[in-house]
Amino acid sequence: MRLFRTYTGCFVLAACMLCACQKELHSDTGTQEGNFRLNIRFDPVVDGRPLAFDATNTNFSGEPYTVKTFKFYISQIDLSATDGSVYRVNRNNYYLINEADLSSTTISLTPPTRSYSQLSFAIGVDSARNVSGAQTGALDPANGMFWTWNSGYIMAKLEGSSPLSGAPDNRIEYHIGGFKEPYNVLRRVVLPLSSTGAVSFQSGSTNTLAVSANVNAWFHEPYELRIAKTPVWMTPGDTALRIAQNYSRMFTATTLTRNP
Amino acid sequence: MRQGRIIWTTCSLITFIVCLIACSKSGTEKQAAGTHALAFTIPAGFPAPVYRFEQTNPLTREGFELGRKLFYDGRLSKDGNFPCSSCHQQFAAFATYDHDLSHGFNNQFTVRNAPALSNLAWMPALQWDGGINNIEVQPLAPLTAPNEMAEDINTVIGKLKKDAGYNQLFTAAFGKGEINSQKMLKALTQFVGSMVSADAKYDKVKRGEAKFTAAEQTGYALFQQKKCAICHKEPLFTDFSYRNTGLPLNPSLKDYGRMHITNKREDSLKFKVPSLRNVYLTFPYGHDGRFYSIEDVLNHYSNGVQASAMVDSLVRNRIPLTAEEKYYLKSFLSTLTDTAFVANKSFSQPQ
Numbered sequence: 268m269r270l271f272r273t274y275t276g277c278f279v280l281a282a283c284m285l286c287a288c289q290k291e292l293h294s295d296t297g298t299q300e301g302n303f304r305l306n307i308r309f310d311p312v313v314d315g316r317p318l319a320f321d322a323t324n325t326n327f328s329g330e331p332y333t334v335k336t337f338k339f340y341i342s343q344i345d346l347s348a349t350d351g352s353v354y355r356v357n358r359n360n361y362y363l364i365n366e367a368d369l370s371s372t373t374i375s376l377t378p379p380t381r382s383y384s385q386l387s388f389a390i391g392v393d394s395a396r397n398v399s400g401a402q403t404g405a406l407d408p409a410n411g412m413f414w415t416w417n418s419g420y421i422m423a424k425l426e427g428s429s430p431l432s433g434a435p436d437n438r439i440e441y442h443i444g445g446f447k448e449p450y451n452v453l454r455r456v457v458l459p460l461s462s463t464g465a466v467s468f469q470s471g472s473t474n475t476l477a478v479s480a481n482v483n484a485w486f487h488e489p490y491e492l493r494i495a496k497t498p499v500w501m502t503p504g505d506t507a508l509r510i511a512q513n514y515s516r517m518f519t520a521t522t523l524t525r526n527p
Numbered sequence: 528m529r530q531g532r533i534i535w536t537t538c539s540l541i542t543f544i545v546c547l548i549a550c551s552k553s554g555t556e557k558q559a560a561g562t563h564a565l566a567f568t569i570p571a572g573f574p575a576p577v578y579r580f581e582q583t584n585p586l587t588r589e590g591f592e593l594g595r596k597l598f599y600d601g602r603l604s605k606d607g608n609f610p611c612s613s614c615h616q617q618f619a620a621f622a623t624y625d626h627d628l629s630h631g632f633n634n635q636f637t638v639r640n641a642p643a644l645s646n647l648a649w650m651p652a653l654q655w656d657g658g659i660n661n662i663e664v665q666p667l668a669p670l671t672a673p674n675e676m677a678e679d680i681n682t683v684i685g686k687l688k689k690d691a692g693y694n695q696l697f698t699a700a701f702g703k704g705e706i707n708s709q710k711m712l713k714a715l716t717q718f719v720g721s722m723v724s725a726d727a728k729y730d731k732v733k734r735g736e737a738k739f740t741a742a743e744q745t746g747y748a749l750f751q752q753k754k755c756a757i758c759h760k761e762p763l764f765t766d767f768s769y770r771n772t773g774l775p776l777n778p779s780l781k782d783y784g785r786m787h788i789t790n791k792r793e794d795s796l797k798f799k800v801p802s803l804r805n806v807y808l809t810f811p812y813g814h815d816g817r818f819y820s821i822e823d824v825l826n827h828y829s830n831g832v833q834a835s836a837m838v839d840s841l842v843r844n845r846i847p848l849t850a851e852e853k854y855y856l857k858s859f860l861s862t863l864t865d866t867a868f869v870a871n872k873s874f875s876q877p878q
Contacts, residue, residue, distance in 0.1 A: 397660070398660045398661055399583075399661065400583060400584075400661040400662070400663030400664060400712070400713075400716075401661075401663040401664055401708065401709040401712035401713055401716075402709060403707055403708075403709040407707065407708055407709065408664065408667055408680055408708055409680040409681045409684060409707075409708045413664075413667065415659075415664070415667040415668040415670075415671050415672070416654075416658050416659075416668055416672075417658040417659075417787070417788050418658065418659045418660050418661065418664050418667075418668075419660070450790070502790070503790070504790045505790075
């Protein structure tokens with residue numbers, strides 16, 4: 268009898284510990300399922316107008332250029348609610364936004380029903396993942412966002428051409444990466460959702476938050492990037508850090524739409 | 528009562544261990560069902576490896592054999608002519624035999640000498656400049672370099688997916704699911720990461736199974752006295768640091784080594800200290816293969832070092848060596864040849 272009780276005790280303990288463990292894993296992976304869907308869509312723009320690929324844009328310094336590729340990684344997404352709680356998206360989720368491929372520009376989340384007043388996320392891939400060996404999904408090196416000779420992720424990429432570029436075929440190519448201090452380009456972006464109007468979510472609805480990504484932001488503030496002088500940049504370092512500083516300011520939360 | 532307590536304790540202990548395993552973040556990765564585990568043995572006297580198969584890439588016979596097939600398969604290169612093994616030849620301890628620089632796609636040369644491959648699981652970073660931080664992603668560099676295998680990752684994966692044989696092998700090694708770059712890289716890692724060289728005469732002496740000759744013993748003592756052993760640290764014969772040993776820049780290659788990776792001026796012309804294991808098989812020597820023989824390397828330390836403030840203080844004032852000392856040093860270095868390793872059939876081209 269006593270023996271039986273002991274065994275039961277063991278079982279209960281084991282179950283409890285496993286549960287605790289599960290829970291740990293859950294909050295860590297953040298797969299806490301809410302009951303409404305929030306889509307965050309990244310729209311490529313040039314100073315407020317939709318970006319047309321291969322059409323000519325003009326940057327802050329008056330330099331004409333076209334865009335062929337515009338990609339970046341989004342990770343570590345947090346939604347802060349008005350009640351002070353924070354919905355943390357699974358830290359193992361990495362999203363590769365390819366602005367030329369509509370199917371990749373939306374991140375779909377299912378947070379709990381709250382009223383959220385702020386979205387924040389990182390642009391890029393944290394340093395731990397940069398040294399963790401072969402990855403899949405968004406981080407698959409086959410996505411062309413990985414440097415093989417100085418291993419690490421290209422956190423954001425802008426390619427196109429400009430008559431002012433002295434590079435072959437007038438190319439412009441900015442591959443921005445680097446995860447080792449002091450050249451870690453991972454940047455955190457905080458977007459208050461006040462500009463998009465009401466942010467309280469009704470249960471069971473789908474909400475789409477549009478966030479614009481302004482290509483022209485790459486070229487100025489705080490650092491003036493002149494195509495004529497630097498048409499190509501593909502290594503970690505000071506310049507990459509400055510360009511990352513620029514593009515970390517490229518996002519604006521523009522609209523929130525609700526579909527019942 | 529007593530029995531109960533024992534059971535209780537055992538139970539809690541087991542539970543605790545189970546939870547530790549389940550919860551541990553760095554985690555242990557499970558091998559695919561139906562695979563056969565392979566042991567990764569750490570040779571006596573070796574430190575703990577940096578790359579831990581058990582954490583991310585459980586070593587299995589199936590994974591290893593798949594990696595071996597990939598390593599010897601020319602289809603991983605653009606024109607089919609440049610498998611990994613074209614530059615990493617087993618009889619040369621997986622360096623390129625008798626080539627300062629290796630040949631790659633379209634009659635192009637690599638810009639560096641292909642290093643011997645062994646004991647890679649202990650290497651904190653790969654390549655002469657340490658630019659690659661994890662052995663798993665190392666193959667991406669030769670695969671995509673236009674002067675090596677000149678391939679595109681998606682194209683390689685596409686070729687593998689079309690091959691029924693590979694589909695079977697990938698499933699056997701990693702379970703069901705599509706072939707992807709991660710599986711390919713993990714398989715290659717299982718193969719190259721398993722290449723452990725620790726059975727040279729030197730190792731046998733250390734294990735008390737053999738004795739150095741008088742000349743070898745004198746050479747071993749000189750290896751310590753002349754400070755070789757500080758950089759070429761036992762038992763791996765490298766301390767994995769980056770050092771400028773006073774080799775003048777080759778103006779046509781313009782290879783500044785570690786500085787390319789760190790952007791730091793003080794890292795100019797620093798290269799990773801190469802292991803000296805199997806050094807007798809891996810000529811030519813140096814990051815660009817500029818030394819044809821060990822004698823040439825010793826002559827460099829003795830009277831070739833181009834002194835400057837940037838050169839490592841251990842060699843800046845040169846390491847004068849008499850002809851006799853060179854002879855002894857060479858005798859010692861010859862004890863690092865691991866004939867069992869280069870003859871090991873499990874690392875050779877699969878039939």
